[in-house]
Amino acid sequence: MKIAIVGVGRIGSTFAFQLARAGHDVTVVARGARLAQLRRDEAIVTAAGERAAVGVSAALDEGAAWDLVLVTVLAHQVDEVLPALAASAAKTVMFMFNTFEPLGRLRDAVGAARFAFGFPAILAALDDGKLTSTIVTRGMVTPVTDAAWAKVFTDAGIPAVVEPDMESWLRAHAAVAAPVMVAAVTAHARQAGVSWTEAMNLARALEEGLRVVRQLGNTLTPAPIAALSRLPTPAAAALVWTLSRIEAIRKTGATGPSEPRALIDAIAAAAPGRTPALLAIRP
Structure with missing residues (x-):
């Protein structure tokens, strides 16, 4: 699968690492110091020294035929990236962050046919750019609205279930x-x-x-x-x-x-x- 991850903090880095290690073509979209670091490393690097090679970009390639764009920015940052997400040729756009607001606005922005949402059941930290993460594998695992991507995440080591509400x-x-x-x-x-x-x-x-x-x-x-x-x-x-x-x-x-x-x-x-x-x- 061809996957872009917008927002490469603790959660985005965990998804990028797991999905890249599972064999997917992963490109991460970052900015600032994190972008510079990822460009140097050309990989997600863990505190244990493990590496997962990823593509690195300062902006989402709107013309690319992404199978998935996974958006892991914070809720208050999403408006900044919505225009690019709306213009993107991505087949699925999945938002994944804490929010209390109704989801209709995001669904309307990218189109109901390709809209998805999820929440990461992950505890993670980035120390000097090195990732440490604990993925919940039993009980309250990662919920998502899309069954196909629940399977992709599960196969990549991030157990996921479908949440209808x-x-x-x-x-x-x-x-x-x-x-x-x-x-x-x-x-x-x-x-x-x-x-x-x-x-x-x-x-x-x-x-x-x-x-x-x-x-x-x-x-x-x-x-x-x-x-x-x-x-x-x-x-x-x-x-x-x-x-x-x-x-x-x-x-x-x-x-x-x-x-x-x-x-x-x-x-x-x-x-x-x-x-x-x-x-x-x-x-």
Whole structure:
């Protein structure tokens, strides 16, 4: 398969590495220091010294007959690349990032026939451009809207399943992810886990976010998130407290507060006046 990956941070790099190692023709589209580094290496390089050769470009080749363009930029960066995606000759354009917003705008931009969405069940870090990643292989694996690409990802070592209600999945995930990401950012900054008081505040924000998801008419999915919504507040707090002490989770906080801040703002915008606990933890 001929695949372009737009956005080569932690997640895009993991997909590029796995797909290239599986034999696909992968080109990564990057910018800034990451682009310069990839041009030097001509590969995704792991912290263990493994290499997967990839093509490198500063812009998406709109005329190329890509089988897939995988978009792994952050949600607030997607508008910058939408014109190129809309003009692209790609057969499928799959967006893959945290968002709470309805997906119709992105679907309309690239056309319903080639639109797809997914979410990476991956914990990863880039240290001096070297990739470390842990791919979830059991339980809540990577959900995608396209069965054919679920198989391609699975065969490349990123287990994926088809999720028929991706918008509900994303909203429920965002409600959980935002407080956990705030915990990770806090823990990374101080190199220590959050306090119990902080964990309780984060748990209340998590509960509030899931309540908003239900009020907006979305389903709490997948099943583990529905189960999480039924936990008493102290149990949810204990989970957040524990997660903030896991090194792999803490390292994700190195990316800073912009993503959890954007998620909280999106949830608050969708439910004006109903998110005081979330706004209280906004970094």
